[in-house]
Amino acid sequence: MQFGVFTVGDVTVDPTTGREPTEAERIKAMVTIALKAEEVGLDVFATGEHHNPPFVPSSPTTMLGYIAARTERLLLSTATTLITTNDPVKIAEDYAMLQHLADGRVDLMMGRGNTGPVYPWFGQDIRNGIPLAIENYDLLRRLWREDVVDWKGRFRTPLQSFTSTPRPLDGVPPFVWHGSIRSPEIAEQAAYYGDGFFANHIFWPAEHTRRMVELYRQRFAHYGHGTADQAIVGLGGQVFMRRNSQDAVREFRPYFDNAPVYGHGPSLEEFTAQTPLTVGSPQQVIDRTLGFREYVGDYQRQLFLLDHAGLPLKTVLEQLDILGEEVVPVLRKEFESLRPAHVPVAPTHASLRAAQAAADGETPAGDLAGTGAEAGQ
Amino acid sequence: MTARTLAVVSAGLSQPSSTRLLADQLATATRDELVGGGDPVELRPIDLREHAHDIVNHLLTGFPSEPLRQVLAQVTGADGLIAVTPIFNASYSGLFKSFFDLVDAETLGNRPVLIGATGGTARHSLALEHAVRPMFTYLRATVLPTAVFAAPEDWSGGTAEGALRARIGRAGRELADEILRRPAASGPADPFALTTNFEQLLRGGDPGPS
DSSP: OEEEEEEOOBOOOBTTTTBOOOHHHHHHHHHHHHHHHHHTTOOEEEEOOOOSTTBOOSOHHHHHHHHHHHOSSOEEEESOEETTTSOHHHHHHHHHHHHHHTTTOBEEEEEOOOOTTHHHHTTOOGGGHHHHHHHHHHHHHHHHHOSSEEEOOSSSOOEEEEOOSSOOGGGOOOEEEEEOSSOHHHHHHHHHHTOEEEEOOTTSOHHHHHHHHHHHHHHHHHTTSSOGGGSOEEEEEEEEEOSSHHHHHHHHHHHHHTOTTTTTSSOHHHHHHHSSOEEEOHHHHHHHHHHHHHHHOSOSEEEEEOSOTTOOHHHHHHHHHHIIIIIHHHHHHHHHHHSOTTSOOOOOHHHHHHHHHHHTTOOOOSOGGGSSOOTTO | OOOEEEEEEEOOOSSSOHHHHHHHHHHHHHHHHHHHTTOOEEEEEEEGGGGHHHHHHHHHHSSOOHHHHHHHHHHHTSSEEEEEEEEETTEEOHHHHHHHHTSOTTTTTTOEEEEEEEOSSGGGTTHIIIIIHHHHHHTTOEEOSOOEEEOHHHHTTSSOOHHHHHHHHHHHHHHHHHHHTSOOOOOSOOTTOOOSOHHHHHTTOOOSOO
């Protein structure tokens, strides 16, 4: 099982001090959080991609490339890469480039983006969200898998004898997750290709996530990639921890009450009951997180949202310490002991390269453990 | 024989509420028509006041609390809908609109809807025609020709008699007729149901219902 953090990259006023970080501070804070994630033993750092204030991460591969140079083991990912408004040719090139620089420590999560005005800034229309996600991703896969591509579609200029460079590292494209909150079509897309499915989870009732994951698993089996319980599932989670749960609640409440997404709506207690948000002791986070498995089955990746709603960097780093020292080691052990042998761990560059070599009838060369964060360690 | 379900939504705020009273009388008239024809009826009275906070929370968070989810399912899965709002500032109440803003555009399609309103003066009565009816038309519901407005003078004497009574009776007959013209509702649509397959999507097919 892989554990990590994902960030939206929002610049939000700290409601307890009235202070708003600068863009520079926020960008550097995201890097610091990523480095800390590796330091405390997490596996994954995933950045959002946004093209409108108050968000800063418009250029994920620039940030991830920088983080790659300063980390050894951390798997670099996105949450999400906009498959709708980015040119699939540029995604293919950017992330193949990142793969080489990061020695394969790269995967991606595709998402559509839900802000209407963003689409026309990139020459698109939100009403084509699903068709764009389908067509662009199908092209992206071909660009990574075929050295020379002839292609014609609805949304971008045709390609003739086009080769996307650099080619994916070792000829192995990055693993892809598809993120969606409520579109069955995206669960279907993930299932069709045998890709991973990531349920945002954090802003929605558990029942909602259960249904989406169940659909993905059924269709994954339908398309012949394995049994339903072998499908590759990731979940978001949102936590705030202090040694004593009352302290956690007291400290987090002003951030919750003023948070951009759900602030000024339900109470902290209501939202905690209705969604996976857990505000309390490390043990409460452990118990709640283990409970996710009961409604989505054995899953492969758990990402936590820690740095939002104006929480200061110092606090976020403290959260990462608690997560790395007290929560994740227990979760790792527990999840691993519960996982049946036939349920795979999340694919990494190493495992995908080995699988490809096996399919080609070769013995993989080199030290597999040297590339990519090995899951379940 | 299948019981027909009738969701009866009132956006009245006071208790007791004349809006609830009108909704109940419309429900009774409709039920009497249906039962008289031999069709059992299940009434689902819904007071939006009880769900006011959940309605606002849903607008802000994008998902309903469990009680509100059940209420929405009761409305979108019913054979017929009676929707009654007080008229505030010449239109439906904000609570009434906010609730129906949470109803997905497709889920009330072809559903018979009887609309009613109460107001402090009879001069508000056309709000039913310029505000409430267009909203349900947008939702592709079948809005019945008779809409029922009750002003203070209609309640004088404590019971609705005369013109209002006749109007309620006619509206109830219209709603019962429309319900009976349709097969029994099969419950709310499943938002997670896959209505396409990937080959279709890849060909650029409409991801809508196949």
